[in-house]
Amino acid sequence: MEDLQARHRKEQRDLQSRVTQKKKQASKKTRKGVNDECEQLEAVLREKHAAEIAALDGEPDATTQTDVLSEPLEELTLKVEDEDAPHRTNGTQPAQDDVSEPTPTPQAHDEGPRGPQTKKPNKAKARLVKRALEQEEQARQAAEEAKTLPDLKSQERARMLEYMTSRGLREKEIRADGHCLYAAVADQLEQLEIPIGSAPGVEGVPAYRAVRAAAAEYIERHPDDFEAFLEEPLEGYLCKIRETGEWGGQLELMALAKAYGVEINVLQDFGRVEKIEAGAGDEEMVMWLGYYKHGFGLGEHYNSLRKAG
Incomplete structure (x- = not known):
């Protein structure tokens, strides 16, 4: 379980880095589509991690669910990286076909329905929870340090x-x-x-x-x-x-x-x-x-x- 959790943390950091880079390079016209794709990437990764933890705990059908989730995560990741290429400012001249401004057409309309949409996470609530956990940890560390100081x-x-x-x-x-x-x-x-x-x-x-x-x-x-x-x-x-x-x-x-x-x-x-x-x-x-x-x-x-x- 410790190895699995360590891998999950690494995958979360990697995905967050890619998502951050993608959002920084998005234009006004592509921003909505980029945000939707990034949120779906995060949702898929969360489901994948939950399935892997369930499989390790021995829950039925968890292994099959993990195999199914791993494929869309890889495809979505590649899609984000490929779409990110025309916006990179590394000095490489874009191809002639890429000069025109991209049309923010969500891919979901071209491929048909993808099934039930994942509920968007409440980012403000998540930040508050994260901040509360950080403050709790700081208080715990201060209490530990106080034990070694003279009263x-x-x-x-x-x-x-x-x-x-x-x-x-x-x-x-x-x-x-x-x-x-x-x-x-x-x-x-x-x-x-x-x-x-x-x-x-x-x-x-x-x-x-x-x-x-x-x-x-x-x-x-x-x-x-x-x-x-x-x-x-x-x-x-x-x-x-x-x-x-x-x-x-x-x-x-x-x-x-x-x-x-x-x-x-x-x-x-x-x-x-x-x-x-x-x-x-x-x-x-x-x-x-x-x-x-x-x-x-x-x-x-x-x-x-x-x-x-």
Whole structure:
């Protein structure tokens, strides 16, 4: 069966190559006839392969069917190659009789009825099936490769939990949706009983939206402290903070520390702590955030770290 399937694949590739060449060289007048002939070639080959597989499996009358199908396949193949000759651009001058434009008269009308027509395959459906199989195979290969890679997510998570415990902290998970930094800061402000404020001109907005507004407002009032670090105009950057789900980072943490007068400690993998000071005095309140690089699907992520107990 493996040898038979290998031969079938080779015959399919050979036929596809001939059909492709034929269609490329067809003119507008001969295109319909060429397409019909190519489809019949493919149908005959499919029937031939099915009959050969059935014969190998021991189904009755399959051997006779294979012998019958092999002859029209060979004849049709030769016919496609012969008709293809006048269109080849290999520099050979066509004979005088071939100069006139061919008349797209299907051979089926000259030879009489050929019996029941084979149903044309749904090419769009076939392409979708092929694409789905390719994606399934790619997913399988990715899963196999992932088995040999270290689980960075689990390793980072285990280390972070260890460092939280050593510092008397517990984690409040924040949804990974692009607003995580602002939502984590909002949770910490609530724990510290610091008023969050509200977005200008908006009532009843989510807490993270009010924190976004506070960050944007502080940066807008102190442009000289931030513009040197921006890769785009300040106005557009502020619009992203206020109105989109753009992730926050170091600049936004600096703005929030100063806007709310708190020290922000960011616990990272391997126990590293980044301190962002507000510079408002020695009695600053301290909030804790947990920063993950590998732990969440969207990539970098912040969680709120509350006091344990």
